[in-house]
Amino acid sequence: MKGCKGFTLLEVLVASVLASGALATLGMWCYKQPWNQMARHKVEAQAILATGMEHRLHAFPDSLHEEIDPLENGKLATWRWTELPNGGWCLKGEVLDARGKSLGMLVGARWR
Amino acid sequence: MFTVIGLMLVLGILADILFLMALGDNRLAVKNAREMQERLLGKAGLSWALARLTNDTSLFYGIESSMMIDTSEGFAVSLEPEGILLDAYVTPKRKLPSSLHAHAWIGNVMDSLAKPPVLSLMGSSDLNVRGSGIVVGSYFALHGLVNAGYDARTRENSALDSNAMPDWMKRPWALNVLVKWQKSTLAALMKDSTLDSTRPQLRKSGNVSVEGKQLPERTELHVHGLLRLRNVSCDNCIILADSIHIEGKTTLRAGMIWTSGSLWAHKAIFDGYGQILANDTLALDSCEGGTRQLVFASLGESTKPPIGLDSASSGMLRLTHVNLEGMAFSLGVGGAESMRLIGDSTSFWKGIWGIRGTVQYAGTVMGQVRMDGVRWVAPNGVIWNGQTDGKFLKEQSGKRCVLPLLWKKYDKLGLEWWRFERL
Numbered sequence: 001m002k003g004c005k006g007f008t009l010l011e012v013l014v015a016s017v018l019a020s021g022a023l024a025t026l027g028m029w030c031y032k033q034p035w036n037q038m039a040r041h042k043v044e045a046q047a048i049l050a051t052g053m054e055h056r057l058h059a060f061p062d063s064l065h066e067e068i069d070p071l072e073n074g075k076l077a078t079w080r081w082t083e084l085p086n087g088g089w090c091l092k093g094e095v096l097d098a099r100g101k102s103l104g105m106l107v108g109a110r111w112r
Numbered sequence: 113m114f115t116v117i118g119l120m121l122v123l124g125i126l127a128d129i130l131f132l133m134a135l136g137d138n139r140l141a142v143k144n145a146r147e148m149q150e151r152l153l154g155k156a157g158l159s160w161a162l163a164r165l166t167n168d169t170s171l172f173y174g175i176e177s178s179m180m181i182d183t184s185e186g187f188a189v190s191l192e193p194e195g196i197l198l199d200a201y202v203t204p205k206r207k208l209p210s211s212l213h214a215h216a217w218i219g220n221v222m223d224s225l226a227k228p229p230v231l232s233l234m235g236s237s238d239l240n241v242r243g244s245g246i247v248v249g250s251y252f253a254l255h256g257l258v259n260a261g262y263d264a265r266t267r268e269n270s271a272l273d274s275n276a277m278p279d280w281m282k283r284p285w286a287l288n289v290l291v292k293w294q295k296s297t298l299a300a301l302m303k304d305s306t307l308d309s310t311r312p313q314l315r316k317s318g319n320v321s322v323e324g325k326q327l328p329e330r331t332e333l334h335v336h337g338l339l340r341l342r343n344v345s346c347d348n349c350i351i352l353a354d355s356i357h358i359e360g361k362t363t364l365r366a367g368m369i370w371t372s373g374s375l376w377a378h379k380a381i382f383d384g385y386g387q388i389l390a391n392d393t394l395a396l397d398s399c400e401g402g403t404r405q406l407v408f409a410s411l412g413e414s415t416k417p418p419i420g421l422d423s424a425s426s427g428m429l430r431l432t433h434v435n436l437e438g439m440a441f442s443l444g445v446g447g448a449e450s451m452r453l454i455g456d457s458t459s460f461w462k463g464i465w466g467i468r469g470t471v472q473y474a475g476t477v478m479g480q481v482r483m484d485g486v487r488w489v490a491p492n493g494v495i496w497n498g499q500t501d502g503k504f505l506k507e508q509s510g511k512r513c514v515l516p517l518l519w520k521k522y523d524k525l526g527l528e529w530w531r532f533e534r535l
Contacts, residue, residue, distance in 0.1 A: 012118040020125035027129055042141045050148040057155065087163060090181045104145050108152035109181040111163030 045095040045103035052077055053093045053106050060110040064089060076100075087112040147212060149185065150204050154214025154532060157187035157202030162525050165191075165198070165218065178205060191218070200527075210534050216527040320353075323360075330367075348384075366404070382406055394429045401436035 007015075056063040056079060064081055076096040084090050088111040095103045160179055180186035186205035191198050202214040312331045319338045327333070327346035339353035342360040349367040356369060358377035366384030369375065374393035383402035387409070388394065394410040410429035 012115075013121075016118050016121045016125070019122050020129070023122075023126050024129045027126075043144055046141065046144050046148060050152075053148075053152060057152070084181060088160065088181070092182065104141075106145070106149055106152055107182040107185045109156035110159045 041097070042103050045097070049077060049093050049095045049104050049106055052079065053091060053108050056091055056093075057108045057110055060089065060091075061112060084109060084111075146208065150212040151214075151532060153181075153185060153187045153204045154202045154212060156181060157189045158200060158214055158216055158527055160187075161189050161191060161200050161202070162218065162527070166525055180205065212532045212534060215531055215533055218525060218527055365402075390429075395432075396430070396434050397432045399434050401434070403437045406436065 079091060079093045082090045088109055090107060090109045092107050094105040097103050176190040178186060178188040188203050188205060190201045198218040200216045200218050204211055312328045314331060315334045317336045320335045321340040322344050323342045325344050327349060329347045331346055332350045335353035338355045340357045341362050343362060345363040347365045349364060351369045353371050355373040356371045356375040358380045363381040363383060366386050368387045370389045372391045375390045376395045377399050378397045380399045384404045387407040389409045394408055
């Protein structure tokens with residue numbers, strides 16, 4: 001079976017697979033570089049949000065009126081309590097990036 | 113042509129890899145966020161269940177309800193009696209495949225009641241007491257081995273591999289409540305318990321006889337004196353009396369019977385979840401039980417000869433030809449002869465016996481028998497995973513112990529053994 005310019009089809013396929021592997025490795029290397037922060041940025045923001053939520057929900061009801069520092073680990077986190085029926089309180093938290101884009105939102109609740 | 117195909121193949125694979133990488137990031141972030149949200153919903157649901165139960169004790173016998181805390185997020189809670197505690201399941205309203213649900217047992221909390229020093233419940237955990245190591249108190253391993261070479265007298269009982277336990281045994285039993293056997297504590301609980309004001313109340317003094325009646329559901333019957341029940345039936349009742357004598361075709365479904373003295377029952381039927389506790393003697397003869405869990409306990413505080421029994425039977429738990437379809441936890445913690453189980457070769461018993469006394473039993477036991485009330489079986493919270501080496505394990509005071517829901521003297525509800533599980 002002939003491929004092109006003297007290469008067989010098998011040779012072309014093997015070369016393609018090897019090239020793909022090399023490119024994938026390169027892509028993965030790039031992905032792991034510090035300058036590619038996108039994914040980790042989001043996961044980190046979620047972790048900050050979850051920790052903040054846990055902390056505030058755990059301290060309920062004392063945390064209802066606690067002073068909130070909106071800046072956590074360089075990210076802007078916002079928290080808001082709203083009252084629910086039957087003595088419950090809902091805590092809604094959101095983390096924003098430097099451009100104000102939402103990186104995640106979580107909702108929790110506690111009852112007295 | 114082949115060059116074009118080859119190039120397209122390479123580019124296609126490259127694009128696919130990059131696409132999967134980008135999608136993978138996104139998937140990871142979405143999955144993380146959802147899992148965090150489900151954990152928050154689980155805890156919110158348990159908080160809601162505790163708040164509802166604190167305000168409305170009539171819910172103790174099971175509810176299923178749901179609640180939205182936001183426009184898109186909410187949870188569903190189901191509460192089911194599990195022995196003497198309450199089983200709470202919280203599932204997110206927005207269920208996805210493999211969503212997390214929270215699971216906990218709810219009971220009353222009494223911080224001061226110590227748990228036994230060595231308990232191994234979660235996962236497989238072995239305890240090896242070596243060298244000069246000493247364990248003071250009880251020990252139990254649900255999964256794994258307890259190897260305690262500290263006392264030759266107890267060595268034969270020291271290794272307990274309970275991996276072969278049937279599933280229903282791996283449940284919270286009343287044992288945790290009664291651990292350590294502070295009899296005075298328990299007796300005080302029985303005397304001073306304040307019960308549920310939402311129930312129909314019936315209070316009498318002196319000797320009271322109730323015959324051929326269907327008592328209203330959830331009746332709470334207090335008798336200062338001897339209570340005789342004959343051909344009576346009641347669902348979810350609470351019966352407290354100085355002494356109780358049950359005979360005829362009396363059927364008690366679920367609920368609780370406590371006596372500060374003795375209880376004697378002949379041909380009674382105990383159906384549904386329930387606790388039958390006696391401060392002095394608990395004697396059941398030819399009684400039947402349903403398929404639910406039952407707890408029989410005698411504290412062996414001998415007060416006076418029980419009605420219908422000779423004085424030699426005082427202060428003991430005596431179960432004679434009691435036929436139970438469900439599992440039962442029975443314990444006698446009085447003196448050296450505080451418990452007697454009598455059964456013939458056709459008898460069958462599922463459950464746990466905690467005994468300080470004599471067993472005369474020829475039937476089949478599916479469960480566990482622990483003798484001498486010191487080395488107790490207590491499927492409950494303190495987790496000890498590891499080994500002691502020349503160390504001295506003491507009772508862990510300050511650890512929380514959960515009491516049955518009906519013991520309302522300690523009406524602060526709490527969660528125990530809570531965890532998240534995948535649906």
